[in-house]
Amino acid sequence: MTEQNKPSEPVEELNAAAGDTNADTVELSSEQSIIAKLEEELAKSQGQLADQHELMLRIKADAENARRRASMDVEKAHKFALEKFAGDLLPVVDNLERALSFINREDEAFKGVIEGVELTMKSFLDTVAKYGVVQIDPAGQPFNPEQHQAMSIQPSADVPPNTVTFVMQKGYELNGRLLRPAMVGVSKAPE
Numbered sequence: 001m002t003e004q005n006k007p008s009e010p011v012e013e014l015n016a017a018a019g020d021t022n023a024d025t026v027e028l029s030s031e032q033s034i035i036a037k038l039e040e041e042l043a044k045s046q047g048q049l050a051d052q053h054e055l056m057l058r059i060k061a062d063a064e065n066a067r068r069r070a071s072m073d074v075e076k077a078h079k080f081a082l083e084k085f086a087g088d089l090l091p092v093v094d095n096l097e098r099a100l101s102f103i104n105r106e107d108e109a110f111k112g113v114i115e116g117v118e119l120t121m122k123s124f125l126d127t128v129a130k131y132g133v134v135q136i137d138p139a140g141q142p143f144n145p146e147q148h149q150a151m152s153i154q155p156s157a158d159v160p161p162n163t164v165t166f167v168m169q170k171g172y173e174l175n176g177r178l179l180r181p182a183m184v185g186v187s188k189a190p191e
Contacts, residue, residue: 079132079175086133087179089124090172093135096121097170136171136182138164147171149181156187163187 099117103110125135136147143150143162151168159165164184171182 080177082131082133083174083177083179086128086131086172086174089128090180093121093124094169096124132175133179134173136173137167138171138182138184139167140164143184143186147173147178147181148184148186150186151183152185153188154185155190157190159187161187161189 096117100114100121103114103117105114138144138148140159141164142160143164148164148171154165156163156165163186164182165187166185168183168185169180172179
């Protein structure tokens with residue numbers, strides 16, 4: 001057989017014949033170092049992938065939170081955009097109520113005026129109610145410091161303590177947010 005057709009001898013025999021006993025370990029060490037290097041690069045890449053995945057999840061959560069906050073801000077803007085305007089309209093209702101309280105209801109000459117002012121006030125309150133403005137008239141109700149402002153405290157045996165006995169000025173809310181507290185007189189136990 002020629003050299004080219006000759007079956008290859010086992011590597012150990014060739015190395016032993018060549019007198020090189022460390023060739024096998026050097027070659028394996030070289031392969032092992034390449035494998036170790038590749039494993040190290042793989043671990044590094046997997047770590048970077050995990051970091052990138054975590055970063056992507058945080059960015060996604062931040063974007064979702066920003067979207068939710070923006071949605072809530074838009075909802076609040078729609079809900080309370082009329083707050084200043086509604087607050088500026090409250091003196092109009094107060095003046096209509098004062099006009100009704102000062103008109104002599106016994107006099108027939110004022111009957112048409114009383115009816116006109118009452119209808120105007122009812123129409124006004126119905127219109128602002130469509131936009132979320134609600135009147136607070138707490139007469140006879142328990143005192144609520146979140147909605148009422150106590151202007152006077154009077155002893156009373158007729159009603160339980162901390163009950164609203166009279167309303168000096170009605171309060172208003174806009175979509176559940178207090179525009180103006182009701183100014184009230186509150187009862188206390190007689191001395």
